[in-house]
Amino acid sequence: MPERWSAEDLPDLGGRRIVVTGGNSGLGFEAARALARKAARLTLACRDLGKAHAARERLLAESPGADVALLELDLADLSSVRKAAETFRAGTDALHVLLNNAGIMAIPRRETADGFEMQLGTNHLGHFALTGLLIELLLATPGSRVVNVSSTAHRIGRMHWDDLQLERSYTKWGAYAQSKLANLLFTHELQRRLTERGADTIAVAAHPGYAATNLQFADARMRGSSAGERLWHAINGLFAQSAEMGALPLLRAAAAPGVRGGDYFGPDRLAESRGHPVKVGSSRRSRDAADAARLWQVSEQLTGVRFDALAG
Numbered sequence: 172m173p174e175r176w177s178a179e180d181l182p183d184l185g186g187r188r189i190v191v192t193g194g195n196s197g198l199g200f201e202a203a204r205a206l207a208r209k210a211a212r213l214t215l216a217c218r219d220l221g222k223a224h225a226a227r228e229r230l231l232a233e234s235p236g237a238d239v240a241l242l243e244l245d246l247a248d249l250s251s252v253r254k255a256a257e258t259f260r261a262g263t264d265a266l267h268v269l270l271n272n273a274g275i276m277a278i279p280r281r282e283t284a285d286g287f288e289m290q291l292g293t294n295h296l297g298h299f300a301l302t303g304l305l306i307e308l309l310l311a312t313p314g315s316r317v318v319n320v321s322s323t324a325h326r327i328g329r330m331h332w333d334d335l336q337l338e339r340s341y342t343k344w345g346a347y348a349q350s351k352l353a354n355l356l357f358t359h360e361l362q363r364r365l366t367e368r369g370a371d372t373i374a375v376a377a378h379p380g381y382a383a384t385n386l387q388f389a390d391a392r393m394r395g396s397s398a399g400e401r402l403w404h405a406i407n408g409l410f411a412q413s414a415e416m417g418a419l420p421l422l423r424a425a426a427a428p429g430v431r432g433g434d435y436f437g438p439d440r441l442a443e444s445r446g447h448p449v450k451v452g453s454s455r456r457s458r459d460a461a462d463a464a465r466l467w468q469v470s471e472q473l474t475g476v477r478f479d480a481l482a483g
C-alpha cells in the first residue's frame with residue numbers, strides 16, 4: 172500500500188454494488204463521488220429523496236453514465252429501515268459493501284419514531300437493524316464488507332447500560348460519544364460472529380478525523396441559532412480538513428485490497444484529525460468483548476432484528 176493512500180489507489184470497482192447511507196451529504200457524498208469514478212454500482216440510502224436526487228445529479232454531472240440508484244431510508248424509524256431493506260433486496264442479488272455512514276452529532280435530546288434516544292437510534296440502532304436485514308445478501312456476496320463509521324469521540328464515550336436512552340443523564344456530547352463507541356463495539360461483535368461462521372464477509376470501521384460537513388451545524392440549526400452556525404463556520408475554517416479528505420478512511424475500509432476484519436482506519440496526522448488514511452487503534456472500552464456481546468443482545472431486543480443467518 173502507498174504511504175499516502177488516496178482515492179486514486181482504489182481498484183476498479185466495476186460491477187460492485189455499494190450502499191452508502193447518508194450518501195447525499197458530507198463524507199457519504201464524497202465517498203460516493205470517488206466510488207462512482209471507479210465505476211461502482213451505487214445506492215444512495217437517504218432520508219430525504221429530494222436531497223438524494225440532487226446528489227445523484229451532481230454525481231452524474233461529474234461521472235456521466237455512473238450507476239446511481241436511490242433508496243429512501245430513515246434510520247430513525249425502524250419501519251422505514253425494514254421497508255428500505257425489503258426494497259433493496261427485491262432489486263438485487265448482491266451487496267459488496269454496506270457503508271454505514273449516516274449520522275447526527277450533539278443535538279438536543281430527541282427520540283426516534285420507536286422511542287430511542289436519537290443519536291444512538293440513528294447512528295447505531297438504525298444501522299444495526301439495516302445490517303441485520305441485509306446480512307443474507309452480504310453473506311451471499313463473495314468478499315463483501317460492512318463498514319461502520321465511528322469517530323475519535325468514541326474515546327470519551329461509555330455505554331450507559333442502566334440508562335441507555337439517556338433519559339436521566341442526557342448530554343449531547345455524551346450521547347454522541349456513546350453512539351460512536353457503539354459503532355465500534357458492533358463492528359467487533361459482528362466480525363467475531365462472521366469469523367465464527369467462517370464467512371467471507373468482513374466487518375471494518377473507519378473515522379474521518381475532523382472534516383467540514385453539515386454534521387457540525389445540526390445542533391445550531393435545530394436550535395435556530397445563527398450565532399452557533401457562524402461559530403462552527405469559523406471553527407471549521409480554522410481546523411477542519413475537507414470532506415473529500417475525510418472520506419478517504421471510509422473508502423480505504425470499503426474498497427482497498429488487503430483489508431482485514433476488525434481493521435479500523437483513520438487519518439495519520441495531528442492526533443488522527445487530518446491526513447491520509449492508515450490503520451489506527453481504538454479505546455480499551457471499544458474492544459471490550461463482554462460489552463460488545465451485551466450491546467448485540469440489547470440491540471436485537473430493541474430493534475427486533477436478529478441476524479438469523481449468522482446463527483448457524
Ligand SMILES: NC(=O)c1ccc[n+]([C@@H]2O[C@H](COP(=O)([O-])OP(=O)(O)OC[C@H]3O[C@@H](n4cnc5c(N)ncnc54)[C@H](OP(=O)(O)O)[C@@H]3O)[C@@H](O)[C@H]2O)c1
Nearest residue numbers: 193196197198218245246247273274322381382384385386
Ligand atoms: N465530519 C466530521 O468531522 C466527522 C467526524 C467524526 C465522525 N463523523 C461521522 O461521519 C458520518 C457522516 O457525517 P458527515 O460529517 O458527512 O455529516 P453530514 O454532512 O451531516 O451527513 C450526514 C448524513 O447522515 C444523514 N442522516 C442523518 N440522520 C439520518 C436518518 N435518520 N436517516 C438517514 N440518514 C440520516 C444526513 O441526511 P440529511 O442530509 O437529510 O440530513 C446526511 O446525509 C457520521 O456518522 C458522523 O458521525 C464525522
